[in-house]
């Protein structure tokens with residue numbers, strides 16, 4: 439379509455009314471909800487501490503966060519969202535495929551190549567539109583931003599919405615060659631270089647973009663690793679008090695400064711239903727309706743079930759999950775991302791289930807206002823795929839979790855929740871459920887496993903009570919970290935202070 443490079447900025451008059459010694463962070467998030475949402479929240483948090491922030495995005499992706507950014511601008515924050523369309527035709531991408539959740543897996547390479555071509559138009563835009571940046575904050579999946587930052591003559595920080603535990607485990611496995619000589623992807627390997635013993639497999643923690651049997655991805659993984667090693671620092675959506683040894687350990691292993699700034703979802707204040715309902719995408723359910731439904735339930739009685747923005751399941755799995763939730767006897771909100779793809783039998787099952795559990799079970803077909811739901815007192819547990827944002831949102835809400843990892847960092851996040859923080863119960867998935875060889879059928883988690891896990895997390899008993907106590911105590915620490923005097927608050931202020939100028 440040849441429109442690449444024509445940036446469309448939101449009105450930026452407020453952004454320009456800043457003094458020369460103001461930090462100006464340019465955020466280059468990955469165009470995927472799990473990367474974009476925390477990057478936007480972090481930008482808005484920095485802006486509340488006086489920074490100017492420019493967030494770049496592709497059109498369909500930017501549209502999802504525009505309401506949040508606009509509302510921040512109306513409240514006086516110096517933040518702008520600038521769109522850069524991909525050249526779909528040249529990249530061989532389906533028109534409009536500009537977000538990881540709508541790019542078919544076979545087009546992923548083209549997608550990453552097309553996104554990298556945004557460097558020149560972004561650079562042109564930044565040179566032409568004051569104020570000049572003082573720091574690039576780019577998602578670790580964008581190694582080409584090394585050139586962007588170098589051309590602009592400013593430092594570059596890698597942005598991760600991941601925990602330090604996961605990053606350190608992954609780093610150590612690679613640094614110490616832990617998989618050398620391991621023939622089977624499912625062979626247990628002890629993560630080297632840690633005080634405590636954690637066992638992983640290559641299937642669960644292959645390394646970012648590793649293990650794909652296509653040479654382009656191996657080269658891309660190396661490029662990503664070089665860019666990470668050369669960064670001027672790291673911003674992470676986690677907080678020091680939750681995992682001090684891993685934050686310190688990762689900073690030492692990488693020999694770079696780590697700023698922990700989470701949980702970043704706390705940017706959205708309780709009571710701000712409007713912005714929370716629109717966080718990350720337009721919700722498929724009215725926020726008011728959702729809150730009224732929750733208001734009618736007993737405190738801590740509802741289980742919330744969601745597998746994030748990318749994970750998909752087959753109809754067979756949905757049936758087992760639905761039966762397990764029904765059998766648990768607890769009220770539930772279940773977010774179904776791809777129910778339209780299910781076979782006729784699974785779709786019919788869902789319709790019948792909805793009738794059977796009317797009043798007790800709420801099915802959301804599409805995007806749910808997740809943080810709004812998790813912060814409601816009626817919610818007592820979260821069945822999660824362990825995406826790091828969802829995990830941090832549950833931590834901030836003080837909720838125990840049923841852990842059900844699907845792919846990438848989610849297996850290490852599960853270890854964090856179950857073994858380090860001890861606030862979760864696993865359903866026992868041991869191999870990735872997605873992005874795997876087509877001939878390998880994913881495991882189906884049975885209804886009785888779901889029922890037992892939900893009952894043990896949300897039900898009575900000493901173990902469940904202890905888990906809840908630990909989760910609540912952690913939430914208090916999480917909130918303290920974000921308040922004045924807290925570690926994340928301090929780190930945000932330090933970033934704004936340190937990057938006032940590019941030098």
Ligand code: UDP
Pocket residue numbers: 471472473475717718744745746747748749773804805806807808809824825826827828829831
């Ligand atoms: N999310 C949401 N509603 C949904 C699904 C997801 O608000 O229906 C948000 C969720 O709160 C989180 C993000 O999308 O902030 C998902 O990120 P995560 O790291 O948990 O998982 P991913 O989508 O990257 O697998």
